[in-house]
Amino acid sequence: MFKGVGNEDPDQFWFVINAIWEVQRVTDENIKKATLVSTVQDHALTWYIKHSTDNPNAGITNIQTVLNK
Secondary structure, eight states: OBOOOTTSOHHHHHHHHHHHHHHTTOOOHHHHHHHHHTTBOHHHHHHHHHHHHHOTTOOHHHHHHHHHO
């Protein structure tokens, strides 16, 4: 789970989730988004819901770039 607090490493989070998608051969963006929302909590989940509402067509690359900032 990723909460988006200061002591967490977003690069490690993305490495793990990308590895999961690769092993499971997930290529569909909507499935990736559904998986992603189930792995974030607290501040990161609040951010994700707002970002997804404001940017409904945002792809995983966009989400990763913005979340890492």
